[in-house]
Amino acid sequence: MAAFDIGKLDDVIHGRVRLGIMAYLADAEAADFTELKALLEVTQGNLSVHLRKLEEVGYISIDKSFVDRKPLTRVRMTPAGRKAFAAYLEAIAKLVGDG
């Protein structure tokens, strides 16, 4: 059995767009919706779907507020999200190490 085990890959994180979101939030303390949308080159609808999925499992928190009467959506990784992402990196690092 190769050291790399797909069973250890968290499907919620492994999805390409969600992986991009988590990787960005791992570095940046927080990010806003438009920033993520531009960075990941995804549509508004697509990004919302993936953010909701990450929020549902508690990996991110989404804060909606108004700045100069304009809506602002800020996204942050939760402690549970950081823990899950660290475990994901460990599982995927086995693949890179094997490569």
Next chain:
Amino acid sequence: MAAFDIGKLDDVIHGRVRLGIMAYLADAEAADFTELKALLEVTQGNLSVHLRKLEEVGYISIDKSFVDRKPLTRVRMTPAGRKAFAAYLEAIAKLVGDG
């Protein structure tokens, strides 16, 4: 823009089961169907779908033969597959390096 770029992740390889197939074939010269099915803990139908997808893009070759009148399906990574997998590992390594 974080060094990690989801645009560089080859979707054909990034799918969890296909990633498991490619990671295993990167180490093992070849693998047979039942070996992969047991290792990846997937159904016959599911494995067939993913093998066909990798074959369609030319990343693997599938050789069907009979041994003692029993069908044997052998799977091998092609040179194109090895090249694509190396590029995939490079893209994902940026994530692990970033983490």
